[in-house]
Every structure is written in structure tokens, then in C-alpha cells.
Amino acid sequence: MNTNVTANDAAGHGTAHGRRKLPPELNIFLVLIGIALVFEVLGWLFVGQSFLMNPQRLTIMILQVSVIGIIAIGVTQVIITGGIDLSSGSVVGMTAMIAAGFAQSSTWSRVMYPALADLPAIVPIAIGLLIGLVAGLINGALIAYTRIPPFIATLGMMVSARGVSKWYTKGQPVSGLTDQFTFIGSGIWPVVIFLAVAVIFHIALRYTRYGKFTYAIGANVQAARVSGINVEAHLVKVYAIAGALAGLAGLVTAARAQTAQAGMGVMYELDAIAAAVIGGTSLAGGVGRITGTVIGTVILGVMTSGFTFLRVDAYYQEIIKGAIIVAAVVTDVYRQKKRKT
Amino acid sequence: MISPGTMAAVRASGAVPSSEYLLQAEGVRKEFPGVVALDDVQFKLKRGTVHALMGENGAGKSTLMKILAGIYTPDHGEIRLRGHEIQLKSPLDALENGIAMIHQELNLMPFMTVSENIWIRREPKNRFGFVDHGEMHRKTAELFKRLKIHIDPDIQVRELSVANRQMVEIAKAVSYESDVLIMDEPTSALTDREVEHLFEIIRDLRSHGIGIVYITHKMNELFEIADEFSVFRDGKYIGTHASSDVTRDDIIRMMVGREITQMFPKEDVPIGEVVLSVKNLTLKGVFHDVSFDVRAGEILGLAGLVGSGRSNVAETIFGVTPATSGTIAINGKDVTIDSPNTAIRHRMAFLTEDRKDTGCLLILDILENMQIAVLQDKFVKNGFVQEGALTKVCEEMSRKLRVKTPNLSERIENLSGGNQQKVLIGRWLLTNPRILILDEPTRGIDVGAKAEIHRFVTELAKDGVAVIMISSELPEVLGMSDRVMVMHEGRVTGxxxxxxxxxVKVMELAAR
Incomplete structure (x- = not known):
């Protein structure tokens, strides 16, 4: 196969592999390097120490954004279909609460199900994933079969799921989780989970039929339908995956904090969308890659970590972060325009 | 060198300098990444004439037109408006200089009224600074009267037919007092009567000294409306002639650079068993009691005016809009087709009418566009796409269909219409269909690609595929079909x- 391609190239014939283009993520990767270097320089100037040469700081940074990253991988796929998912932050809260209810240890006073203590970790994990999946299924079914805009469907889920997480314990936090459960949030496990999920869905989007159909629907939903794609069923699948990943993020959040609170995950959906968009996913649909989203997630992490390192006031941090997100997209739009004419 | 701003001021003062040519382009060159779209091209438009631009798709007509309308800036060359060199910065800039373009894809806002669309950005104001709707209505009515257009100025554009939208676009262009009007295949979606009306308007504009650049693929229109024409081929200028001096064959020769002897390579092939049998098919409110058979190796032409329900029948057979009653049988067995997916599983294929809306995945590449239908049930193992094998057959297919592109990872939106169509045909041929429905397979496609597509269709019939071909071009339907079914207002008339x-016979049945 490979020799064949080379022969074709040598003969000057066009093939799909004809001329390797630079991956579109390269630009965004350079931006990441640029931002990191700016913090490095500012670090030496104002704090008198290196930003990058501090493994502990980098570890904490990656740990902090892993949860956002897991969500962003699901959200990226939703955005590629031309949709949006605003519910992921609330689904994080909802799954964290409900799963934690099944992960309590008998050595503590228990908020939920006193009889059900010290269950094996697989139970709360399975329940958490299932709840996320069901939330996603509802999103997807609403969008695909009632044709209401994804913005509205997932906005509804965002409000309702947050309501569920508050109602579940009437606002009380769930603490005293088993060691077995909190293990998935310990050490660098959140990062491992994030990267594993990234690899799986990178492969799914690039090399499977699921991926091809996802891009086709985002590029032109009518053409996709005429080409035989069951658009409705596929959308349900994509939203269900996004929901399950938000559920996974909820599990990791609760495990890492060793407690679950109704307010967990607030605004995570926006960080996840920002990570996807910074990474080159187009809100118009049809364009986006997991590698880009991973880099986008790390950029968010570097910014938060860098500002804290420089002791920039939290208020300014948010103001600057917002501006950088918009700037990233503006540059991208401008670059695409330039490529076209 | 005079800036467009100055030109606009000069125009406003009424002191418009005259020159022999209204609009001139010389030595124009435009490159896109990997392609030279125009190479040292010239074009001269005389006052009060209709000047047709002819050429195959990809010849450079559209690029030239977009340069003249200020959408693209040329890499080299100069544009002269009434003898003065200008550099157009934007379509708005062109409009203010008196060059208006009517796009193939109409650019009107559907939820605004006709008059709001026409006077947008220039709304008449009352003394409080609010939009004066009464005055706007009056001005629109006056404009329509002058152009003999019968449309209610207060109706929302979304309620208008394509033909009427086109009229609104033309009225809008005229309202700018434009001297140059660029029309890109204005008749592609119009009925004969509407075309006649459009031509009346064009003749009227011409008699007022307006120069019209007219892009078309239809020969008969060229002879009917154009005074002069320029031919382009592969981004190069071939020549300009008066349309009274040449014959149809001359023009085709100039366009393709070779003789096309056989336009419709119809071959008699053995006709086999009935493959598709449709009985009393009805889509409530759209078409009724449609019954016909198609046999293996047969090409059934489907003729009728725009709006007769031809395309709707095709969409229903393919499951895009499932029937409300009636039966469809394939190889003698009744089947229920409730979605395109089911249709594909019954080995049907459907090349839709609108390449952009329902055909191309514009932002994806050729390979992704070609493979999307076949992935329904082939080249997939455990969910994974067998890239190697699939790429190979796609490459073979694109070679067979002679898709002109450096490689298959090119975005389909960068291809000419004819090449896009070939990719979409390839998409369906990969599924190895036994029933192929083609809706306007050659609309907006150059002569060369058209002949190639006709040849593919003939070959498919030879291989025993049952073909249904919808076309607005009668010579095409008559030339290619074994039988012709005619529809009128949702019913089969013969x-x-x-x-x-x-x-004559087909037109009688189609128009009733």
C-alpha cells in the first residue's frame, strides 16, 4: 500500500496522500508555546523564578483542567455536528451527587441510603456514567426528534440537572466516600482518564464510521440524510456520548474532592466549549479535532496557572481569559478568510 | 488612477465621462492556491449591449465576473470603467460605481419585505429620522411599473417564487442606477414564460444604454439575447465575437477546443425486466396517483415544468419524503421506503437537484464526499473504516469520472460545478446501484462535462441499471431517454x- 502511494507521488499523480498538509493544530500548538513562554519571561521579571521549570506546578495545572478536558471531548463532537451542549456543567453536579450517594463509606454518618455503605466502586461509577448517558440521551432525543434548537434543549437540561443535584440531598454535601471510589481522583489518575478518553475519541472521529458521519452531519445535514445517514439516531448517539463523558467528569470531580456538592461543575460547560473552540472546532459545524481540543484545554490550564503564578488578581484573570478566548476565535476566523480568497 | 470614491463623486455630479467601452478589463490575472483561475484575460463591454460570457465550468467566467463585481481583487491587470482605471475594494464599492451583480444564489433577506430589501441601507426617512414606509412603497411601486414587474412591494420575500425573487434582485440593481449589470445564469430556475419576461426587461435596460454581462450555459439564450459574446477556456481568453456571426457549433468548438460530434451518445441496449414499479404513488397536496415502471437498462426521462412535482416524486421514491399512499415494488416485491437509508439498502441512488443544499458536504474534501454513501454498508469492519481499500476505489472512481483536481484531499467547494457533480455521481456509483435517479444531472454544467455525464449514464444503462432522469432541458430528455414521462401540476399527463x-408533444403534455 505504502509503496503504491510513493510510486503515485513520484509519477506526479494526485492521490489522497499526495501532499501532506501541516496539521491544523500546529498553529494552536504554537499559540500554546507562545503563551507559556510569555509566562516564563514574566515569571523571571516579576516573580524571580521559572514558570515552566516547576514540575509540581505543571502537574497541578494539568490536574485542574483534566475534568474540563473530559467534558470538552464530548462537547467537541456535539459542536462538530453543528450543535451545542450547555448542560455538561450541571450533569457534572448531578452525577457527582448521585454517584457519591452510592460511594459512601460506613465509617461516616451517611446522608443517603444508610443501608448501602461500602459498595464496591464499580457501582457508583456505573451509576454515574449511566446518569450522564441518560441526560445525554434526553438531550439528543429532544434535538433529533422534536427539532428544537440544541441551545434550548441543553439549556433546559442545564437548569433541570442542577435542580436534581440540589434536590437529591436537599442541598447537603455528600462526604465520607470510600477509598476505592476516591482512587479515580487521586494522584495523576484524572490526567490518565482524560488522555485515555482523548485517544479513544480521536480514533473514533478519525477512523470510524461514527466519526465520518459526525463530520458529514455537521457539514450538511440535508446531504447527510440523502446519503443514507440516519441523522436522528446519530445525533442521539453523539449527545449521549457527550452526556456520559460529562458523567465521567462528575465522578472524577467528586472522587478528587472526596466529597460531592450540589454546586459542582458550575460554568464547566463554558470552559469546555471554550477549550473546543480555542482548539479550532468551528461552531458552524463540520470542523474540529480532538487533538485541537486537548491543546485548547491545556491553554486554559496554562492561563489559569500562569496568572496565579504571577499573583494576578482573580477578577483580572477572568477578564483577561474572556478576552483571550475571543481573540483566539477572531484570529482563526481571520485566518480562514485569508485562506479562502 | 482615480479612486472609486472620486468616481462616485463624479457620477453623482452628473459629469460622467464617456468612452467607447463602458467597462474594460485587460491583462487580468488571478491565482488561487494551486490554480491559476485567470491568465492574462481581457474583456470589453460596450454601452447598451448584452455581452455573454461563455466557457466550461472552471474556465474562469465566474472569477472574472467576481473581479468585475469587486468580490475578488485581481493579482495583475487593470479594470477601466468608462475609460478610467479603477480598483474596486468591495461589492459595495462596485455598486456605488454603477456595477451591480445578480448572483446565482439570490442574496435577499427572506423575512423582510420586497421594498425593504430593495432600499436597504438607503431607506427614505421621514422628518423624525424614522423609515418612511409609505414613501418606500411608492418608490418601489414606481420602479416595478417601469420594469413591468407585478409583485406586491409589501410582501415578505420568503413568500416569493425563485423567479420573482430574481425580478426583485434585478429591480434592486436597477434602483442603484447601475450602468453595468452582471447576471450569473439568471434563467437556471425560471420557466419559459418567466424567461421571456426577463428578456423583455433586459432588452428594455439595454435600450437605455445599460451594459449587461450575461453568463449562461444555454446556447439558445445566447442567440436570443446576446449581442456579443466572449469565450474563455481553462482561465484563458479565447475570443470575442458578435453572436450573429457564428453558429452553435462554432461556439462549442471555441469552448471545448475540440469537436463534439455526439452530444447524446444514446445507445440501444437490451432492456430487461421491470426493476422499479410505482403504483398510485401519492404525496398529499404535492402529487397524486403517479404510476410507472422502469426496466433494467432503461432510461426513463421525467419532464415537466418547474413545480410540476417531478423532483417530489423522486424524493418520495427515495424516502426523503415518504409517500402518503401508493406502492413501490422492486423486482416485483413490494417494499416500504421510509428513509434514504432504506432506499440505499434496496440499491437505489439519488443525485439530488441542488448540489449545494442537498449534495455536497462543502467544507469536507473530495474523498470524504465520495465515500459517505457507500459507508452505509461497505468498507466498514467493526465500525472502523477500511481507509486503504476505500481510498483506492475512490481514486479509481475519480480517475474514471475524470474529476479534475490535484488530489482527493482538496475541499469540494474549490471544484467547479461540473467536477463537483462528478464527485457526487461517484458517491452513488460506489454503492453499485440498480436504480439510479438523477435530478437535473447537468444543470449549470459546461458542455464538456455534460457530454461526459451523458456518456456515464449511457454506460450505466448498458450495465443494466434502471435510470430515471429528470431534466428541464428538453433536448437532453429527448436525446437520452427510452421513454419520457411528463408531469403537470402533480399528475402524470403522459x-x-x-x-x-x-x-412539441412533451411541451403540450407539460403545459396543458
Whole structure:
């Protein structure tokens, strides 16, 4: 196969592999390097120490954004279909609460199900994933079969799921989780989970039929339908995956904090969308890659970590972060325009 | 060198300098990444003439037109408006200089009224600074009267037919007092009567000294409306002639650079068993009691005016809009087709009418566009796409269909219409269909690609595929079909054999 391609190239014939283009993520990767270097320089100037040469700081940074990253991988796929998912932050809260209810240890006073203590970790994990999946299924079914805009469907889920997480314990936090459960949030496990999920869905989007159909629907939903794609069923699948990943993020959040609170995950959906968009996913649909989203997630992490390192006031941090997100997209739009004419 | 701003001021003062040519382009060159779209091209438009631009798709007509309308800036060359060199910065800039373009894809806002669309950005104001709707209505009515257009100025554009939208676009262009009007295939979606009306308006504009650049693929229009024409081929200028001096064959020769002897390579092939049998098919409110058979190796032409329900029948057979009653049988067995997916599983294929809306995945590449239908049930193992094998057959297919592109990872939106169509045909041929429905397979496609597509269709019939071909071009329907089914207002008005199908007969059935 490979020799064949080379022969074709040598003969000057066009093939799909004809001329390797630079991956579109390269630009965004350079931006990441640029931002990191700016913090490095500012670090030496104002704090008198290196930003990058501090493994502990980098570890904490990656740990902090892993949860956002897991969500962003699901959200990226939703955005590629031309949709949006605003519910992921609330689904994080909802799954964290409900799963934690099944992960309590008998050595503590228990908020939920006193009889059900010290269950094996697989139970709360399975329940958490299932709840996320069901939330996603509802999103997807609403969008695909009632044709209401994804913005509205997932906005509804965002409000309702947050309501569920508050109602579940009437606002009380769930603490005293088993060691077995909190293990998935310990050490660098959140990062491992994030990267594993990234690899799986990178492969799914690039090399499977699921991926091809996802891009086709985002590029032109009518053409996709005429080409035989069951658009409705596929959308349900994509939203269900996004929901399950938000559920996974909820599990990791609760495990890492060793407690679950109704307010967990607030605004995570926006960080996840920002990570996807910074990474080159187009809100118009049809364009986006997991590698880009991973880099986008790390950029968010570097910014938060860098500002804290420089002791920039939290208020300014948010103001600057917002501006950088918009700037990233503006540059991208401008670059695409330039490529076209 | 005079800036467009100055030109606009000069125009406003009324002191418009005259020159022999209204609009001139010389030595124009435009490159896109990997392609030279125009190479040292010239173009001269005389006052009060209709000047047609001819050429195959990809010849450079559209690029030239977009340069003249200020959408693209040329890499080299100069544009002269009434003898003065200008550099157009934007379509708005062009409009203010008196160059208006009417796009193939109409650019009107559907939820605004006709008059709001026409006077947008220039709304008449009352003394409080609010939009004066009464005055706007009056000005629109006056404009329509002058152009003999009968449309209610207060109706929302979304309620208008394509033809009427086109009229609104033209009225809008005229309202700018434009001297140069660029029309890109204005008749592609119009009925004969509407075309006649459009031509009346064009003649009227011409008699007022306006120069019209007219892009078309239809020969008969060229002879009917154009005074002069320029031919382009592969981004190069070939020549300009008066349309009274040449014959149809001359023009085709100039366009393709070779003789096309056989436009419709119809071959008699053995006709087999009935493959598709449709009985009393009805889509409530759209078409009724449609019944016909198609046999293996047969090409059934489907003729009728725009709005007669031809495309709707095709969409229903393919499951895009499932029927409300009636039966569809394939190889003698009744089947229920409730979605395109089911249709594909019954080995049907459907090349839709609108390449952009329902055909191309514009932002994806050729490979992704070609493979999307076949992935329904082939080249997939455990969910994974067998890239190697699939890429190979796609490459073979694109070579067979002679898709002109450096490589298959090119975005389909960068291809010319004819090449896009070939990719979409390839998409369906990969599924190895036994029933192929083609809706306007050659609309907006150059002569060369058209002949190639006709050849593919003939070959498919030879291989025993049952073909249904919808076309607005009668010569195409008559030339290619074994039988012609004619529709009028949602009903079948007749099915003619090849021997008895003539233009007159078909038109009688289609127009009633």
C-alpha cells in the first residue's frame, strides 16, 4: 500500500496522500508555546523564578483542567455536528451527587441510603456514567426528534440537572466516600482518564464510521440524510456520548474532592466549549479535532496557572481569559478568510 | 488612477465621462492556491449591449465576473470603467460605481419585505429620522411599473417564487442606477414564460444604454439575447465575437477546443425486466396517483415544468419524503421506503437537484464526499473504516469520472460545478446501484462535462441499471431517454416512447 502511494507521488499523480498538509493544530500548538513562554519571561521579571521549570506546578495545572478536558471531548463532537451542549456543567453536579450517594463509606454518618455503605466502586461509577448517558440521551432525543434548537434543549437540561443535584440531598454535601471510589481522583489518575478518553475519541472521529458521519452531519445535514445517514439516531448517539463523558467528569470531580456538592461543575460547560473552540472546532459545524481540543484545554490550564503564578488578581484573570478566548476565535476566523480568497 | 470614491463623486455630479467601452478589463490575472483561475484575460463591454460570457465550468467566467463585481481583487491587470482605471475594494464599492451583480444564489433577506430589501441601507426617512414606509412603497411601486414587474412591494420575500425573487434582485440593481449589470445564469430556475419576461426587461435596460454581462450555459439564450459574446477556456481568453456571426457549433468548438460530434451518445441496449414499479404513488397536496415502471437498462426521462412535482416524486421514491399512499415494488416485491437509508439498502441512488443544499458536504474534501454513501454498508469492519481499500476505489472512481483536481484531499467547494457533480455521481456509483435517479444531472454544467455525464449514464444503462432522469432541458430528455414521462401540476399527463417523443408533444403534455 505504502509503496503504491510513493510510486503515485513520484509519477506526479494526485492521490489522497499526495501532499501532506501541516496539521491544523500546529498553529494552536504554537499559540500554546507562545503563551507559556510569555509566562516564563514574566515569571523571571516579576516573580524571580521559572514558570515552566516547576514540575509540581505543571502537574497541578494539568490536574485542574483534566475534568474540563473530559467534558470538552464530548462537547467537541456535539459542536462538530453543528450543535451545542450547555448542560455538561450541571450533569457534572448531578452525577457527582448521585454517584457519591452510592460511594459512601460506613465509617461516616451517611446522608443517603444508610443501608448501602461500602459498595464496591464499580457501582457508583456505573451509576454515574449511566446518569450522564441518560441526560445525554434526553438531550439528543429532544434535538433529533422534536427539532428544537440544541441551545434550548441543553439549556433546559442545564437548569433541570442542577435542580436534581440540589434536590437529591436537599442541598447537603455528600462526604465520607470510600477509598476505592476516591482512587479515580487521586494522584495523576484524572490526567490518565482524560488522555485515555482523548485517544479513544480521536480514533473514533478519525477512523470510524461514527466519526465520518459526525463530520458529514455537521457539514450538511440535508446531504447527510440523502446519503443514507440516519441523522436522528446519530445525533442521539453523539449527545449521549457527550452526556456520559460529562458523567465521567462528575465522578472524577467528586472522587478528587472526596466529597460531592450540589454546586459542582458550575460554568464547566463554558470552559469546555471554550477549550473546543480555542482548539479550532468551528461552531458552524463540520470542523474540529480532538487533538485541537486537548491543546485548547491545556491553554486554559496554562492561563489559569500562569496568572496565579504571577499573583494576578482573580477578577483580572477572568477578564483577561474572556478576552483571550475571543481573540483566539477572531484570529482563526481571520485566518480562514485569508485562506479562502 | 482615480479612486472609486472620486468616481462616485463624479457620477453623482452628473459629469460622467464617456468612452467607447463602458467597462474594460485587460491583462487580468488571478491565482488561487494551486490554480491559476485567470491568465492574462481581457474583456470589453460596450454601452447598451448584452455581452455573454461563455466557457466550461472552471474556465474562469465566474472569477472574472467576481473581479468585475469587486468580490475578488485581481493579482495583475487593470479594470477601466468608462475609460478610467479603477480598483474596486468591495461589492459595495462596485455598486456605488454603477456595477451591480445578480448572483446565482439570490442574496435577499427572506423575512423582510420586497421594498425593504430593495432600499436597504438607503431607506427614505421621514422628518423624525424614522423609515418612511409609505414613501418606500411608492418608490418601489414606481420602479416595478417601469420594469413591468407585478409583485406586491409589501410582501415578505420568503413568500416569493425563485423567479420573482430574481425580478426583485434585478429591480434592486436597477434602483442603484447601475450602468453595468452582471447576471450569473439568471434563467437556471425560471420557466419559459418567466424567461421571456426577463428578456423583455433586459432588452428594455439595454435600450437605455445599460451594459449587461450575461453568463449562461444555454446556447439558445445566447442567440436570443446576446449581442456579443466572449469565450474563455481553462482561465484563458479565447475570443470575442458578435453572436450573429457564428453558429452553435462554432461556439462549442471555441469552448471545448475540440469537436463534439455526439452530444447524446444514446445507445440501444437490451432492456430487461421491470426493476422499479410505482403504483398510485401519492404525496398529499404535492402529487397524486403517479404510476410507472422502469426496466433494467432503461432510461426513463421525467419532464415537466418547474413545480410540476417531478423532483417530489423522486424524493418520495427515495424516502426523503415518504409517500402518503401508493406502492413501490422492486423486482416485483413490494417494499416500504421510509428513509434514504432504506432506499440505499434496496440499491437505489439519488443525485439530488441542488448540489449545494442537498449534495455536497462543502467544507469536507473530495474523498470524504465520495465515500459517505457507500459507508452505509461497505468498507466498514467493526465500525472502523477500511481507509486503504476505500481510498483506492475512490481514486479509481475519480480517475474514471475524470474529476479534475490535484488530489482527493482538496475541499469540494474549490471544484467547479461540473467536477463537483462528478464527485457526487461517484458517491452513488460506489454503492453499485440498480436504480439510479438523477435530478437535473447537468444543470449549470459546461458542455464538456455534460457530454461526459451523458456518456456515464449511457454506460450505466448498458450495465443494466434502471435510470430515471429528470431534466428541464428538453433536448437532453429527448436525446437520452427510452421513454419520457411528463408531469403537470402533480399528475402524470403522459408517457411517451422514444419514437413518438418530440419537443412539441412533451411541451403540450407539460403545459396543458
Amino acid at each position: 408517457i411517451l416512447d422514444r419514437a413518438e417523443a418530440t419537443q
